[in-house]
Amino acid sequence: MEHSSPAEVNVAEADQVQGSPAVYRSGQEIECWLTDMDGVLVHENHAVPGAAELIQRWVDTSKRFLVLTNNSIFTPRDLAARLRASGLEIPEENIWTSALATATFLKDQVRGSGSGNRAYTIGEAGLTTALHEAGFILTDQDPDYVVLGETRTYSFEAITMAIRLILAGARFIATNPDATGPSKDGPMPATGAIAALITKATGREPYIVGKPNPMMFRSAMNQIDAHSETTAMIGDRMDTDIIAGMEAGLHTVLVLSGITQREDIAAYPFRPNQVLNSVADLKNQI
Numbered sequence: 413m414e415h416s417s418p419a420e421v422n423v424a425e426a427d428q429v430q431g432s433p434a435v436y437r438s439g440q441e442i443e444c445w446l447t448d449m450d451g452v453l454v455h456e457n458h459a460v461p462g463a464a465e466l467i468q469r470w471v472d473t474s475k476r477f478l479v480l481t482n483n484s485i486f487t488p489r490d491l492a493a494r495l496r497a498s499g500l501e502i503p504e505e506n507i508w509t510s511a512l513a514t515a516t517f518l519k520d521q522v523r524g525s526g527s528g529n530r531a532y533t534i535g536e537a538g539l540t541t542a543l544h545e546a547g548f549i550l551t552d553q554d555p556d557y558v559v560l561g562e563t564r565t566y567s568f569e570a571i572t573m574a575i576r577l578i579l580a581g582a583r584f585i586a587t588n589p590d591a592t593g594p595s596k597d598g599p600m601p602a603t604g605a606i607a608a609l610i611t612k613a614t615g616r617e618p619y620i621v622g623k624p625n626p627m628m629f630r631s632a633m634n635q636i637d638a639h640s641e642t643t644a645m646i647g648d649r650m651d652t653d654i655i656a657g658m659e660a661g662l663h664t665v666l667v668l669s670g671i672t673q674r675e676d677i678a679a680y681p682f683r684p685n686q687v688l689n690s691v692a693d694l695k696n697q698i
């Protein structure tokens with residue numbers, strides 16, 4: 413098993429790992445954890461049983477960890493408050509959003525290529541705060557970038573402005589590819605759907621930073637000084653969390669407390685390293 417890739421670990425084997433210490437496939441102990449939020453720690457605004465204990469265990473044992481979300485609406489502070497209301501105490505410094513990943517990516521681009529630091533944004537405080545703190549000037553005057561994030565109130569005027577600025581040469585960036593987001597009344601159009609509209613109007617595809625782009629995980633790992641050989645990713649989606657975790661070289665843990673059912677796994681041409689019913693099963697391993 414020492415050199416087995418994720419694709420070689422079948423689900424039956426992965427299930428047998430339950431109860432034994434969480435180790436990377438080389439046998440090294442996992443030092444850092446990345447975890448998805450929705451469907452893993454919270455489900456429909458309620459904490460998943462075992463999630464609070466897992467987080468507490470990580471905090472108590474000084475494990476380096478980040479809770480990842482493609483949602484770019486909220487700042488980490490906002491999200492920490494919302495999670496607290498769901499029964500989860502997660503320090504804001506342990507939350508990593510697609511907006512933070514996007515701001516980090518763009519800051520590196522500016523530093524590495526000498527690109528300008530002017531950005532026109534469509535989004536909410538999660539995105540504007542992240543870009544502002546990364547040193548960007550937010551403007552509709554001759555921006556270097558158009559950065560599209562998520563909002564509950566997409567404005568036709570703002571979308572029109574974004575289209576014109578991209579046609580005039582601004583580079584098109586999106587925080588995440590999700591086509592819809594949840595609301596209490598049903599699905600709402602999200603970043604991916606608006607990006608498709610802008611692409612149709614401009615003929616330009618965005619560079620998308622959030623999951624399943626492994627860039628989201630790389631920036632998260634840099635943030636906590638994690639290395640892929642000793643880092644694990646927990647998620648509930650095969651097509652984002654698990655594939656991106658695998659491509660980033662991480663130990664992958666699929667939990668069945670969210671969108672994926674056990675019988676869905678076989679349809680994918682890749683496998684997680686471990687499959688667990690929920691994070692409640694994981695807390696016994698660490």
Ligand SMILES: [Mg+2]
Pocket residue numbers: 448449450451452647648649670
């Ligand atoms: Mg999820």
